[in-house]
Amino acid sequence: MRTLAPHTHNPAGIHLLRDSGAIAKLIATAQPGKDSLVLDLGAGPGTLTAPLADTGARVLAVERNPEFVRRLEKRFADRTNVRVVRQDLRRMSLPHRPFQVVASIPYALSTFLLRRLLGPRNTPLQKADLVVEWGFARRITSPHPRDLDTAWWAARFDLRIQQRIPAKLFTPAPGVDSAHLTVRAREGSRNxxxxxxxxxxxxxxxxxxxxxxxxxxxxxxxxxxxxxxxxxxxxxxxxxxxxxxxxxxxxxxxxxxxxxxxxxxxxxxx
CATH class of the missing domain: 1.10.8 (Helicase, Ruva Protein; domain 3)
Incomplete structure (x- = not known):
């Protein structure tokens, strides 16, 4: 997860999930299949990219920070199933073939990214496992959506909180907790x-x-x-x-x- 607001000791607003248990549960719940196409949006140093690659999935590690891009390219230079994409999440082109997302996404881009992923009627997104801000996760999983966008997403995709992820499990710790949010297409939702x-x-x-x-x-x-x-x-x-x-x-x-x-x-x- 990355917040884009400045932080006294973290000017870039970067908060990396470091807890192995939370990461393992995220990957296990996502269940990427061998040769599945998985997007790690905001890959950072590859915290999620590495365990995703170990499943045999084809991973697109999307990152805009030049230093992280260099580290990703060096770390995964010999992994044929990992492709590092230097791109801004707000401008990147999404795949046209079926894909899933497993990512710890920036708090400030949560609504924007879900609108891109879940909004279009013909989205090829199959499922997603996301680390998002706790309050945001609570709002979009409400049994009574408060706005049109959220209602449109939630009626076509099953949105659920799998677990609360305490702020202390990130380095450096953000000011609020996060959530593991699962997104699964509802049966018949593509009709x-x-x-x-x-x-x-x-x-x-x-x-x-x-x-x-x-x-x-x-x-x-x-x-x-x-x-x-x-x-x-x-x-x-x-x-x-x-x-x-x-x-x-x-x-x-x-x-x-x-x-x-x-x-x-x-x-x-x-």
């Missing part, structure tokens, strides 16, 4: 029509003032005869739906013979 239904439901809900009744949200997308049937078994108010509920409702709506809204342009590209 284009289901994604259209989901976006229509969420965009209508989060554009409303207050807490709209679920029936009102559905009435904007289909006729009254279907509203009761589609909402059966779900909460009355839209703001009470969990990501699981939204995913269920989107599948139900997608199965209906109704015209669904197109996805906005920003969700069609990565």
């Amino acid at each position: 284009g029509r289901t994604q259209q239904a989901l976006w229509g439901l969420l965009a209508t809900t989060y554009a409303s003032k207050g807490a709209p009744p679920l029936r009102s949200v559905l009435a904007n997308l289909t006729n009254g005869k279907r509203v009761h049937r589609l909402g059966k078994g779900l909460p009355t108010n839209a703001d009470e739906l969990t990501p699981d509920d939204w995913a269920t409702l989107a599948r139900r709506l997608a199965a209906e013979d109704v015209q669904l809204p197109r996805l906005p342009a920003q969700l069609e590209r990565r």
Whole structure:
């Protein structure tokens, strides 16, 4: 993890996870397969790159700090399954083939990176195991997402906190704890029509003032005869739906013979 804010004894804002147990659990949970493509975003000196490479996965170690890049290139010069990429995380091109991410990412870039990884409808991301700031992890795994972006991610990907990682396990220690966050694609989440239904439901809900009744949200997308049937078994108010509920409702709506809204342009590209 790296925070981008200045630090009295750490001007670069770099905090490296040094606990072998936490690292081992991160890799074990990620379960990269042999020849899987894995991105280590913000690789630093290779703390996660090395154990990832030991699994036989193909690892892209992405790092922008020139000193760390030199150390990575020297350390992994004889590892044919590691490629060091000197690139800014905010500008790098993501792979077009299926990939996973195992990384300790900068606190300040957490929302930006998740928007890039989870936002597009056609993202080839398969799964991710991330070390992120504790408060951020708590916010995006809330059973009732507070914004449209988070709801869109959480209804398409199962977001879970695996463990709390105390600040003392980093060198130097940051001012707050971190979390091991897992990201796993939900079944059927890549279906284009289901994604259209989901976006229509969420965009209508989060554009409303207050807490709209679920029936009102559905009435904007289909006729009254279907509203009761589609909402059966779900909460009355839209703001009470969990990501699981939204995913269920989107599948139900997608199965209906109704015209669904197109996805906005920003969700069609990565």
